[in-house]
Amino acid sequence: MAVGIVTPQSLYVRIADGEELLILDVRLLEDFESWHVEGPTVTSVNIPYLDFLTEEAAPAWKKLLPADQPILVNCARGRSAQLVAEVLDRHGYEVAYLEGGMSGWSEVYAPVTVIEEPDWKLIQLNRVGKGCLSYLIHSGGTALVVDAGRHVEQYLALARAEGVSIVHVVDTHLHADHISGSVELAARTGAHYYISGSELQGSDIAHTALEDHRIWTFGAVTVCVLAIPTPGHTPGSVSLLLNNQYLLTGDTVFVGGLGRPDLGGKSREWAQLLYDTVFTTLAPLADDVLVLPAHYASRAEYHADGYVGAKLGLIRETNDALRLTDREAFVERFASESGATPPNYTEITSINRGDKQVDATRALELENGPNRCAAKHANR
Known part of the structure; x- marks a missing residue:
């Protein structure tokens, strides 16, 4: 038998097609519990790499792995998985390993059409390994990209496939858990880059403040975008x-939670702002508005049609954070219990402000792990 190699993109396709998979993750338990490949037909087993270093006649791990089922081995970057796969191969298992491990998995983007009308289209790009979501909206041959990840070729390729030109690029906020690709994407396409001016105070990044462009249109048929x-x-x-129907919320409202207000060191002040946003600014919006966030935490937040999102009315009913209407109780909870800080968020924020540059290898290291932009007490 020979050890197989599975690419991250092909793994995504197999999961999307509903194939039953057994994934052996050989990272430490803490790393596995924090972040691993998930799917409705995926069974994950965690046995640390060190357990495979001694190949005695009856190794303990044999009791945990079925001999009659193909096994896909996974690790952080693919090297340990390859070595373990070779051990399993010598013991007669049908085995392959995930190329690039979790790092490779974190770079898979999956486009899903949310809405397609004769005159416009909204596509969600799901970075499945990170739980990051971005969007391409186009009409009349021109396109808007929202919250682009750093892999700008994904958006350029999608625009070419759709036959459109990217003319607007927006970040809903200054991201802290992943490196934005919006500035590079705007530079490569000649598009305008928009972000709230307060997010880039003191930065040299050329941008157009969203405060100055609350409403604009693009395309042969008007698509109104209200910031x-x-x-x-x-x-x-x-x-x-x-179009008064689809709300791209960035990290403000998720399907199962709210954005955490503590990353700037002003948790109580920002929690007050969050309360006003939820119970004043967004309160007049109709229940049938579809919320499309910039992140998600689990497949439970998927819509039946394959994208991540939910009607605002459903979120109001099921998201316990949106029912905490007492201001002081809301602020107290959100200011004090937001969970683990996103790793490397200070450096990532510095990169997204244009104060620092890193190469692709360092960027991959900085983005390692899941997103942590939601307050942990939200109903997820």
């Missing part, structure tokens, strides 16, 4: 309302 100030996760966070 709504929705501070809380950051003071300059905005949401984008498309």
